[in-house]
Every structure is written in structure tokens, then in C-alpha cells.
Amino acid sequence: MARIFVTGGSGFIGAAIVESLARRGDEVAAFDIAEGPALKRLREQYRNVWFFPGELTEWPQLAEAMKAFQPDAVIHCAAVVGIVNSLASPLYTMRVNVEGSLNVLSAMRLFDVPRMINLSSEEVYGSFQSDVIDERHPCFPVQPYGISKFAVEQLARDFARANGKTVIHIRTCWVYGPGLPRPRIPKTFLDAAIEGRRLHVAGGADYRVDQIYIDDLVQGIVKALDHPKHEHDTYHITTGVALSLGEMVEIIRELVLGADIAISEGEYEVAPGIVAVRKGALDCSRAYKALGYTPRFSMRDGFAAYIAARRPS
């Protein structure tokens, strides 16, 4: 049994991590601005889950929480998430993602916390140079979100070296599953299909991106958390496969008969006027060899699980 401090523990990925750790008997603290319904349910279900309300950029709030809980490790999920949010407020993105992460690292130094698992992103790479890339691919992030995530990685590497800490960066790609808060692919298509709404999107049918079901991401993160000694500080935790958005829509149509959803050819825009950079698959061999991580959900399995969760039998 360990004591784990999860920043952003009320969010989509954070709450799923809290649940997985609580289920196996760890003592888990969720630090977040607000307690959402998922975390509230977990606190009702498990006696080993605590909520510490606080803002990452407010040092006293974070330090008080870390001091009170005395964790063995931190899983750092709290962030301003996504390209669109970051373009809307780049300065706030930098404050929360970079200054907030520096606060977490400083609190680890002050309260002797030896280990952190940091949620990073494929956005650190910018445009992929090939269809499948590994962790050695050059990092040229192009928007505030990816730039902030890469800055955090580099600052944390420097901090880890200087302070003898272990900081592991999990680079994942598009994560989906029940509870995803943002109206983003594949959720938009899945929800439209389940609810019988028409959704035809212009552009992006050929766009390829690695998409991972939440349970697989959580098992990868927990494996990294538990691994006694790391040879690497960065791992891809995804599926290693990048289907096109057109193929994705086809799978949903097969799972939800009669779904009136479609995507046409052309450039994929993350928001009106913002063309997505080239992506592809993230090679997970390093995580497979070092951590024993293997994804269990194909896209079809993940979508079936999402649909089942939305429509309990």
C-alpha cells in the first residue's frame, strides 16, 4: 500500500487513476480546483480517497496539501488541456502548466517525495516526421499546449537530475472513454451515434492518429508508477496503431447500426482555421519491454466499452 497524490484527480484521466489505485488499496489524495461528480462518487465508494481542494499556482494551497498528506509519489495530471484551450489563453496555459508544475516539483523537494509520473502528450513532437515514431523523435511543439508540455518535461528532467528524484513522462495521444469532458473526436461521433443525431464533419477522413482507451492508459501509468528502477524517463503509452478518422467512423457505424455519421476527405481542422499537424502512431515497444505494458483495447473494443458504459444493459 502506497500514498499517492494525484493532481487533477477530479478530471477525466485523474479520476480514473484515483479509482484504479483506490481499488487496489492505496491511500489516494486528489488535488484539484473542484470536486467533480466522478471524484465525489469515488469518495463515497472508497474510504482511502481524499480530496484536497486547491489551485496549482497558489503555492500555499499546494504545499499545505502535500505536507498534510505526505505522499510516496505524485501523479501529475492537472493542466490546461488541449490545443484549442491553450490558443484561447496562452498565458494562463503557461501559468498553470509550467508554473504549476514547478510548484509541484518544489513541493516534492520540500516534503521529500521521491517520484513523479507526469502526464505528457504527443503534442511535444509537433508534426510527426513518419507514420510511426518512437520516443527519440525530435520535439518541435508548435502551439502553446505542446510547448508548455515540453517545457515541463525539460524543467522536470533538470530538477530530477539536480535533486536525485525520479520523474517519468508518459507521452500519450488522444485518450477516450466515458467521462471525457471535451467535445472532441471520437466522443462527438460516438455520442451522436448513440443519441441518434446526425453528424457529418467536413474534412479529416484520411487523418491518422493514435487513440487510446482510458483503461489502457491507466494500466500503463500504474505500471510506470510501480516499476522499481527506470532506465528511461519517457514512455509512449498508447496503442501503437493509428487508424484514420474515416476508418474510425466506419467502426462506429458497424457498432451502432443506422448511425448517421460521416466524415469527408480534406484537411482535418482542430478548430475552424487551425489545420492539425501530421500525426500517426506512437511506437510503444519501450513500454512493452521495460514495463510489460500491452494495450488490451483495440479501437473496436474501446468503442464497444464506451457504448456499453453509455447504455447500461
Ligand SMILES: NC(=O)c1ccc[n+]([C@@H]2O[C@H](COP(=O)([O-])OP(=O)(O)OC[C@H]3O[C@@H](n4cnc5c(N)ncnc54)[C@H](O)[C@@H]3O)[C@@H](O)[C@H]2O)c1
Ligand atoms: N485527454 C487526453 O486526450 C490527453 C492526451 C494527452 C495528454 N493528456 C494530459 O493528461 C492530463 C489530464 O488530462 P485530462 O484529459 O484528464 O484533462 P481534464 O481537463 O479532464 O483534467 C484536468 C484536471 O486538472 C484540474 N486543473 C486544471 N487546472 C488546475 C489548477 N490550476 N489547479 C488545480 N487543478 C487544476 C481540472 O480541474 C481538471 O480536473 C493533462 O496533463 C493532459 O495534458 C491528456
